[in-house]
Amino acid sequence: MEFPKITRRTFLKVSAGTTAAAATAPRLLHAMENELGGKDFDPVNAAERKAIPINCHVCNIQDGAIAYVENDRVVKLEGNPEHVSTRGRLCAKGNSGMWYSYDPDRILYPLRRVGARGEGKWKRITWDEALAEVAEKLDAALKEDPNTIMMKYGRNRTGGTLDRFMQTLGSATVVNHTSVCESSKKVGMEPTWGPDIETPDFANAKYVLNFGSNVLEAAYFHNPLSQRVTEGRIDNQMKIVTFDVRLSNTAGFSDEWIPVFPATDGAVALAIGHVILREDLQDSDFINTWTNVTVDELKAHYAQYTPEWASKISGVPVETIERIAREFATTKPATLFTYRGPAKHLYGSYNEKACMMLPIMTGNVEKRGGYCLPRGMGWPQPEPQPGKPAKASYLSRPPDYPLAAHKVSHLVPFWIAEGKQKINVYFTYQDNAVYTNPGSTAVWGKLYKDEKLIPFLVSMSPFMGEETALADLILPDCPYLERWEPESMPNSLWPWLGIRQPVHKSLGESRENRVLLRDIIWKLDPDGSRGMKKFWDFKDGEDYMRHHFDNVPGLKEAGGLDFLKKHGVWPIYGKLDPRTGKVTDKTGREIQAEYGLFRKELSVADMEGTVVDAHGLINKNGKAIGIRRNGKNYVGFPTGNRLINVRVDEWAEYGFNPMPTFKRIPWHEAMQDDEMILSTFKLNVHKQSRTAAVKWLAEIAHSNPAWMNPETAKKLGVKTGDLVRIESAVGYLVTKAYVTEGIHPKVVSIPTGFGHWEYGRLATLRLKDRKGDASHGADDPDLDNVWWDDKGVHPNNIIPVVADPIGGSQGWFDTVVKVTKAGPNDKYGDTQGDWDKHVAAFKETMRYAYTGDLHRKMHPEMASWGGPESVKGKAPGGH
Amino acid sequence: MLKTMFALDEEPHPSAPPQPMQSPEQLRSECVARTGVYRLLSAAFIEEPGREFLAALRQPDALASLAEAGLAFDDDFAASDLDALVDRLSCEYTTLFAASGGFPPVESVRLTGRYKQEPHFQVGQIYARCGFVLGRGRFEIFPDQLGAELMFVAELLERSVQALDAAETAEFARLEREIKRFWTLHLGRWVRGYGRLLERAAEHSFYREMGRFLSGFADEEIAAMRLRIEDLDQARVVVPKREIRVEFNPDEPVCNGCGPDPGAEAGTRPVATVHPLHDLR
């Protein structure tokens, strides 16, 4: 029998006629990506893997994650779908976290140095020996002065354990890393509105001004916020304008990329404000009600910041400034975001302030789609708690920087070298200053190698980073998948509490930090007679977490720590809709954030026993709890006067301009034609120093050529791949050029996170396979498929210290350099920094401090200031 | 030569004709000799060699027999002060095996590039099935650490001797298969190359010679057991890539026709009482 010829058209007709039947056919296959259920299965035997909720800690965004464990081994990491910020997604770094646990270079036992510092010769010792040695050194230091015991930490997510340790010892010498991170952003914001960061509501915004943040790749809060940026851009047709010296991926995703001359974002922001006020586009009601200035005062102050003035400084055309000002002020809602771009300069705090003024003057604060306050949650500390140390520490509260509430850690080596404070025992925790700080080996390497300045250096680390390699004693800490830690991070508009919990027993003899600190104290005070042991009365990390979490109202009723162990996060706001990737309520609608936090009215009970002063400030028991406005009692902003302080009076006390302002960097003004500015940046797969040994990430990005504009390259006669020599006032390096239009012609830019000389075999690409080799990077299967032989060049040796006299930030993007084609004697990877030249840079930057001779010169508008003497004896400020 | 010292046959090779049947006494003395070698090597690698161990090894008799086996220690081992040697070797041990940048004597690391991968679990399961738990010495170690794996074989050999003494030939044959299987699935895959690497990279003659001893002995053992095992380690600077493999097959067939594991069959052989691996303390 022959079938009639059936054409494709005939088949398709069948489809049309059978739609209803087809609709009833069973559907058993689902797109895998839509199953965001927090489950995972073994591909061979289909057994469900054990899912343990944790908090990612590859970088500091603190995304909620799930570790899938099979056979007591983590085989996969994934976003926690119950986590309101993360919504089931992790970035590439977060997906790679298990490499830390199983890294063949991981330190699993206490190690005592046996050669010279940094020589790489170690002896494995028992914990008992290690603890006894530490206790002995601490004992001696305590007899002399507790402040000679120093703790310097980098990424500290212990939830207060390090401070407890130092307070137990009675030492105030606790130094963080914030000045090389974001301190001037914080100090620019805190006195103004309270918190140290903003949460832009990208998902609902219509217009975004982005000053120097690369949120799609790095910055706070990369993963959660980049999801919201994408939503706003795609679902809400939000416009993004990015000011950056470099065409980052965020700039590339924007509607407009406006390359500014480095360190001039603040001038552009002020000029935008000028146009808004000049054209009466401001939200007068908001300004007059919620700030400590009037619209008239603001207009008068901003009159000086013309677009012509800003254009000359920044290179941004006048008409662009004017157009953007109008667009920003008339498109509602609008928000703004900054990160290191404006803040990491000599006067970074002023720049940050200038930027945050734009959402303030347009009344976009705490609105849906606007510029919101961060939302976080706290937790109680275990009792009893040690008291504050008796004596202040010079290094942790340097008197020349009274407003730098987040310290000035990058100047610490110079102060120690000057003898400002003696150190007997130096603890380092998740820090790697010799790699991450300005001056790098030339400065911190010099400090650490000097046994007179640092007689005993203890590193608590699971990895042989550049700093740990210089230690006298290494106490093997656990990587993040083996630790208990409390978490909360304002990385979306919904506050949450979370935990990190060990996904399996720690490897070898590593001990999590809080346990090893406890063990030190127990060794020091075995019978409790020194009054130290009682602060460390806990069995293990889990027991410690119970002290944190079992009594938090709301969480307690939900089950306290047990709830967190099961879910990783609290509260759970809704269900993740696999179709939209958004968190929905019971009705299937996306959950909505709460806005207008400062407009929350105080209850009758709150108002009981309050006193309202002439400015409307509502005081209760000597504490400001709110502000009366138009007859209503609001909570206001978390500042002393419950308002937004456009004018920061405390700045004026130290001779700084209390109003939004901009200061041109003097040495930028004096730049020659053949000089450029060196900037640095992060790529999406690396963080500061701890990802180069993660193979999946290193394979994606392992080298860091210097970006330069074709115009510049043409002048120098170089093309991509050619060697260039970059020389600053403190040193030089030789690297490869990457020629691209995506960079300002006066800028040369180098990504950080590369060029390691320690951190294990993958980071260093160093092998030991014969007698006499350094003991780094043994032959190793991990080096297989390492098809690259270029590990990059680290730029920090040639970056001098610069300290913002207000916020204390390092001026990472202020270095003037000369770039030339490499000479015959220049080799790829050459780098050199000079201690004496770095010292000269340190002395120069101190001249800008409020006590320095250049302070007045930089602030002619503060001529009536009474000088440093006028504030002598005043307690340092901060927030 | 190694074979002389440890009473191994001359020139055993997989392609060689079948060996003549050995008497129980011959088998017994061979097992005893092999146990000694495994224990010696295990002690060299499981942790930093202790004072007593080194003192015993430096006795003229011991040195002579090691020399006879072709091990030529330099004066840094044979003629140095004992306390200084203990200290020196513990530093060398740390540099080679326990500090960052060295080459941990751990099968997971050697074959997959990471700690705690498949071999870690497989070996742990084998110990448990055979009734062992891994105790703690001066330091906590992984089950697939070289010293532990060698110690496991030593323990099985000791049981073999007991089986011979009790004329339990089936049990002896089972243990022999167990040892072969362990070599095939574990030791044989990595220790030869690893020993050569150690020989090449060690600074101190003790580890250089122990590396040589390890690879030489492994060659001999594999040949004597008539196994064919690919050396996956190869002492290579770059060895085949192993990405995280999320599955493994515990029923993986063993080579050279070893029969199914009788112990694995339900009821045929209950798990022996827990027998801690040698505790070095």
Ligand code: SF4
């Ligand atoms: S941004 Fe990436 S690395 Fe950072 S916490 Fe989130 S998932 Fe982890």
